[in-house]
Amino acid sequence: MRSRPSVLFAILLLALTSCGSPPAAVPTPTPTEATAAPRYPLVVTDDRGKQITFTAPVQRIVSVAPSSTEIVFALGAGDRVVAVDDFSDFPAEAKALPKVGGFTTSAEKVVSFQPDLVLAITTGNLAPALEAQGQRVAIFEPTDFAGVYRDIATIGQIVGRESAAADLVRRMRDRIGAVTERARTATARVRVLHEIDASDPTKIYVAGPGNFIDAMIAAAGGTNVAASAPSSYPQLSAEEIVRADPEVIVLSDAAYGMTPEAVAARPGWSAIDAVKKRRVVAIDPDLVSRPGPRLADGVEQYAKLLHPELFP
Structure with a gap:
């Protein structure tokens, strides 16, 4: 860890x-x-x-x-x-x-x-x-x-x-373009919350608009539920996240001890679609936090998390 x-x-x-x-x-x-x-x-x-x-x-x-x-x-x-x-x-x-x-x-x-x-x-x-x-x-x-x-x-x-x-x-x-093209064939775009740090569970750092994580979500066939936030990496309250009702929650803080079980245990989060359907998933934080050669790996991994039916 x-x-x-x-x-x-x-x-x-x-x-x-x-x-x-x-x-x-x-x-x-x-x-x-x-x-x-x-x-x-x-x-x-x-x-x-x-x-x-x-x-x-x-x-x-x-x-x-x-x-x-x-x-x-x-x-x-x-x-x-x-x-x-x-x-x-x-x-x-x-x-x-x-x-x-x-x-x-x-x-x-x-x-x-x-x-x-x-x-x-x-x-x-x-x-x-x-x-x-x-x-x-x-x-x-x-x-x-x-x-x-x-x-x-x-x-x-x-x-x-x-x-x-x-x-x-x-x-x-070529790799990112191939993912984008296949993701476009999905029946619907998936509502996604990308969690960065929940050390304060009342104000959770997430990926907002205007950054490469937001671009990765879009390329992989998702819709960022924090896309209307006022900053690129905002802190959202638990209530705001529950209202957004993401279908998938992607944890880039799993390497630091966060688990799907801990997310499910947060007060009120049992009503979130991602929690109900057990779609709280982890991703290697280095693939999404370092704007370099491995971003293509990150996009491919993201696509598998959002659309496993298209990216087995």
């Missing part, structure tokens, strides 16, 4: 991805991009809108952003990652790397690995502290599928793996 602080960290990451930059088109490789080395100076733009200049190939990366860690490894450039944060646990090669910390990561610890690039998140003051010391920092926190594809392409440019990035994006598009 994972620790509760990890849940809170996931919520912070999810909340951050709801306020990123607008989606942009994924660059289409030219015929020579697949084989040519990147030209220098190389200028890219991260999700803050910040332009970052590279005068030589990146050789030493410290990543304190689990989704960016996964992207670098998926592009075949994992050998350039010299250290990661405590939460970068996939793939296994990343988990085995030296750690720079979790909730509290000092700039000095990061700098001690002599990186020529730090992949960071906007939480806290680590990124500004590193930049104040002259470190090159890039932040990738997409809010939707288009943003994920864009960031994969950008990281591909940075590590000189444009062809691998284009191929990864194509495969992700």
Whole structure:
């Protein structure tokens, strides 16, 4: 079982991805991009809108952003990652790397690995502290599928793996597109509540509108019952959830001890359709909280939970 602080960290990451930059088109490789080395100076733009200049190939990366860690490894450039944060646990090669910390990561610890690039998140003051010391920092926190594809392409440019990035994006598009097409044949869309953290059962964190979990629900043939909430990751009261009457409740906090039995035991929840029909189900939180290569896995898993008749 994972620790509760990890849940809170996931919520912070999810909340951050709801306020990123607008989606942009994924660059289409030219015929020579697949084989040519990147030209220098190389200028890219991260999700803050910040332009970052590279005068030589990146050789030493410290990543304190689990989704960016996964992207670098998926592009075949994992050998350039010299250290990661405590939460970068996939793939296994990343988990085995030296750690720079979790909730509290000092700039000095990061700098001690002599990186020529730090992949960071906007939480806290680590990124500004590193930049104040002259470190090159890039932040990738997409809010939707288009943003994920864009960031994969950008990281591909940075590590000189444009062809691998284009191929990864194509495969992700194909897999998610196949799920979407099949889900459209369902007789009805399923009302879904995606639970993130119920450590306070009176105010439960859920996935609201305008984020990639909401997009995953739609792609998998569901309707997010929190789609009209005022924020991307709102806290809903038990009464609000009972009134919404979801047909499926998806738990991304099961790894932290939440169970379908505990959900069913909540006062008043026995009236919810998902509870009555035993459709309170768990999903791997990493598949839905990290905007990276495994989002396609998350969409496929979601579809199986919502429409098992179509996705056996």
